[in-house]
Amino acid sequence: MGRYLIRRVLQFIPVFFGATFIVFMMVFLLPGDPIRALAGERPMAPAVQAQLRDEYDLDDPALIRYGKWLGVLPDDDPNPRVLTEEQRAAGVEPPTGTFNGLLQGNFGENFRGDPVSDILGRTIPRTATLAVYAFTFEAILGVIAGVFAGLRKDSFVDNLVRVSTIMVISIPIFVIGFGVQILIIAFIQSDAPGWLRSLTDGWLNISWRDPDAPIFSLASIKAFFIPAIVLGSLSLAYIARLTRTSLIENLRADFVRTATAKGLTRSRTVVRHLLRNSLIPVVTFLGIDLGNLMGGAIVTETIFNVTGLGWEVLNGIRGQEGTVVLGIITFLIFIFLVANLVVDILYAYLDPRIRYD
Amino acid sequence: MTTETKSRDTVAGKPIDPDAPLLDVDNLSVEFRTDKGVVNAVNGLSYELEAGETLAILGESGSGKSVNAQAVMGIVDSPPGFITSGSVRLKGVDLFDLKEKERRQVRGSRMSLIFQDALTALNPVYTVGWQISEMLRVRGVSKTDAKEKAIELLEQVGIPSAGDRYDNYPHEFSGGMRQRAMIAMSLALDPDVVIADEPTTALDVTVQAQVMELLAELQKEYKMGMILITHDLGVVADVADRVVVMYAGKEVEQAEIFSLYKKPFHPYTEGLMHSIPRADQKGIRLEPIVGQPPDLAAIPPGCSFNPRCPYAQDVCLEEVPAFREVAPGRFSACHFAEELVNRA
Numbered sequence: 001m002g003r004y005l006i007r008r009v010l011q012f013i014p015v016f017f018g019a020t021f022i023v024f025m026m027v028f029l030l031p032g033d034p035i036r037a038l039a040g041e042r043p044m045a046p047a048v049q050a051q052l053r054d055e056y057d058l059d060d061p062a063l064i065r066y067g068k069w070l071g072v073l074p075d076d077d078p079n080p081r082v083l084t085e086e087q088r089a090a091g092v093e094p095p096t097g098t099f100n101g102l103l104q105g106n107f108g109e110n111f112r113g114d115p116v117s118d119i120l121g122r123t124i125p126r127t128a129t130l131a132v133y134a135f136t137f138e139a140i141l142g143v144i145a146g147v148f149a150g151l152r153k154d155s156f157v158d159n160l161v162r163v164s165t166i167m168v169i170s171i172p173i174f175v176i177g178f179g180v181q182i183l184i185i186a187f188i189q190s191d192a193p194g195w196l197r198s199l200t201d202g203w204l205n206i207s208w209r210d211p212d213a214p215i216f217s218l219a220s221i222k223a224f225f226i227p228a229i230v231l232g233s234l235s236l237a238y239i240a241r242l243t244r245t246s247l248i249e250n251l252r253a254d255f256v257r258t259a260t261a262k263g264l265t266r267s268r269t270v271v272r273h274l275l276r277n278s279l280i281p282v283v284t285f286l287g288i289d290l291g292n293l294m295g296g297a298i299v300t301e302t303i304f305n306v307t308g309l310g311w312e313v314l315n316g317i318r319g320q321e322g323t324v325v326l327g328i329i330t331f332l333i334f335i336f337l338v339a340n341l342v343v344d345i346l347y348a349y350l351d352p353r354i355r356y357d
Numbered sequence: 358m359t360t361e362t363k364s365r366d367t368v369a370g371k372p373i374d375p376d377a378p379l380l381d382v383d384n385l386s387v388e389f390r391t392d393k394g395v396v397n398a399v400n401g402l403s404y405e406l407e408a409g410e411t412l413a414i415l416g417e418s419g420s421g422k423s424v425n426a427q428a429v430m431g432i433v434d435s436p437p438g439f440i441t442s443g444s445v446r447l448k449g450v451d452l453f454d455l456k457e458k459e460r461r462q463v464r465g466s467r468m469s470l471i472f473q474d475a476l477t478a479l480n481p482v483y484t485v486g487w488q489i490s491e492m493l494r495v496r497g498v499s500k501t502d503a504k505e506k507a508i509e510l511l512e513q514v515g516i517p518s519a520g521d522r523y524d525n526y527p528h529e530f531s532g533g534m535r536q537r538a539m540i541a542m543s544l545a546l547d548p549d550v551v552i553a554d555e556p557t558t559a560l561d562v563t564v565q566a567q568v569m570e571l572l573a574e575l576q577k578e579y580k581m582g583m584i585l586i587t588h589d590l591g592v593v594a595d596v597a598d599r600v601v602v603m604y605a606g607k608e609v610e611q612a613e614i615f616s617l618y619k620k621p622f623h624p625y626t627e628g629l630m631h632s633i634p635r636a637d638q639k640g641i642r643l644e645p646i647v648g649q650p651p652d653l654a655a656i657p658p659g660c661s662f663n664p665r666c667p668y669a670q671d672v673c674l675e676e677v678p679a680f681r682e683v684a685p686g687r688f689s690a691c692h693f694a695e696e697l698v699n700r701a
Contacts, residue, residue: 353526
């Protein structure tokens with residue numbers, strides 16, 4: 001297992017360079033001029049434009065820019081980061097030609113001069129909170145729905161689960177998001193009974209506002225309630241179906257029959273023998289999905305104005321903020337790699353027939 | 358053992374009938390209601406089993422022999438399976454009258470089942486030892502005692518260094534060892550009846566013999582009644598005392614093992630005998646039974662064997678032959694059983 005882990009972690013390196021390179025080139029190839037985009041409708045002096053282009057190395061060839069961004073090529077701009085507080089106070093000129101990129105821990109800056117690491121630090125907690133809530137929602141409800149449908153195949157519950165999940169899967173997430181917003185507005189405008197209004201008070205938000213509350217506090221759950229449901233709905237449907245199929249497959253398995261023949265209670269047979277085996281593929285899916293939820297929240301975050309990673313990445317693409325897009329995507333690649341590794345290790349733990357060596 | 362204390366005088370809390378046979382299966386019928394129609398897997402099967410006796414149930418695939426075992430154990434998947442008639446009595450106590458909770462006390466503890474393929478019958482994600490000791494633990498035995506007993510059982514079925522093997526997963530066992538572990542599990546609670554459902558089909562020939570030998574030994578030691586379900590006449594010859602031959606969910610012949618081998622009283626049994634190679638008849642071409650086993654959703658009227666029977670007459674197409682005593686200790690469901698015997 002130790003050797004396997006080392007090998008897997010070493011595999012991170014080529015994947016990481018390959019993925020960042022491809023994304024860098026894609027951002028570079030985007031048509032349009034980021035400086036003009038920054039100026040917008042207002043006129044900008046050619047001298048200012050030229051200065052900005054130089055400052056952000058926009059005139060360099062793509063490969064050189066990638067090298068500078070990574071930190072394997074020296075940056076020809078002054079680099080105040082290497083100075084200590086005392087040196088800065090003493091007015092020492094920042095040196096040029098230092099290596100100042102991702103490998104040195106510098107994600108770069110956007111065109112306003114805000115460090116990308118600050119943007120990441122601000123947005124990751126929001127998106128992570130949203131992802132964790134969506135994950136909890138889809139995992140608990142999806143498995144429960146799948147178990148009830150699978151144990152009673154072709155029953156009313158089973159058909160309900162099957163029809164509702166296929167609906168969720170076939171409707172695009174933005175339609176679900178806007179649909180939920182419309183439903184909430186309709187509910188608020190209707191003359192619903194007072195107890196229902198007070199019960200739902202604070203839960204049904206069509207736009208997210210930063211509650212600045214610790215995660216898992218009631219205020220934070222209320223604020224993320226609707227976006228998390230919308231974000232988790234698609235995976236919820238997949239998990240319910242996966243659990244159901246896996247359960248039905250194992251329900252007729254010999255070892256379940258053995259468990260019954262051993263004189264075990266129905267509940268012990270279902271939980272210890274049937275579920276333990278049926279949830280292996282579900283756990284695998286959930287692990288991968290945690291990465292998907294982090295990166296896939298762009299649509300949901302945009303609809304509900306959650307100023308998280310997805311929202312920021314969309315703005316970054318619109319404004320051609322290459323450093324922002326790259327910084328976020330680098331982080332997401334890392335999350336995906338780690339999630340995959342964790343799933344593989346978990347898989348070996350859940351199914352003793354899998355061995356890595 | 359706490360709650361489910363095993364008394365030799367009761368079955369699931371009901372008093373036993375001391376004169377009743379150990380296991381009495383009477384007129385058992387099981388059907389599967391599928392989308393394509395009703396499949397009659399077992400049709401009025403009756404047999405008895407005494408303590409210390411080995412009864413072989415012989416039949417080809419689809420003759421209902423495994424479904425019979427599941428019905429006796431009470432583990433038929435329902436739906437689609439339904440027991441439509443008959444009774445199963447353990448020491449005179451009708452198991453079909455028991456509530457599910459009482460029935461569960463019988464399963465595993467009074468009667469246990471050895472499955473055909475131990476690789477699929479053992480749960481792949483738990484260790485072999487855990488699965489054996491689970492039987493004891495769910496009945497209130499402490500963890501350490503259960504483990505001790507499980508290791509003892511593993512030793513008894515001939516698994517070397519059982520203490521270490523306790524923590525192995527099923528896939529780390531060889532085929533023969535898995536089946537031995539399965540046998541150990543079935544014996545964990547010292548049952549009165551063990552049903553072995555094709556226990557050696559999934560094994561190599563050499564291992565088959567070892568496992569059969571082990572079963573025979575343990576049966577004597579534990580003085581239990583054993584039902585051996587098989588399609589293999591060779592396996593039957595070595596260990597069984599009596600044989601029930603099944604065809605299309607019905608018994609067609611029942612006899613002591615030696616008299617059956619000497620002279621079958623039913624054309625189907627005769628066909629089976631002719632279709633196995635024998636050491637004393639080298640060079641003689643084997644005669645397979647012509648045709649296919651019947652579709653259990655459409656069993657032919659009259660004698661269900663009539664489409665394949667070389668002796669079939671008009672009466673066989675119309676009348677269901679009675680299962681009757683043809684000679685002392687010999688039962689057959691053939692209209693022409695006597696003629697068959699005289700002809701041979």
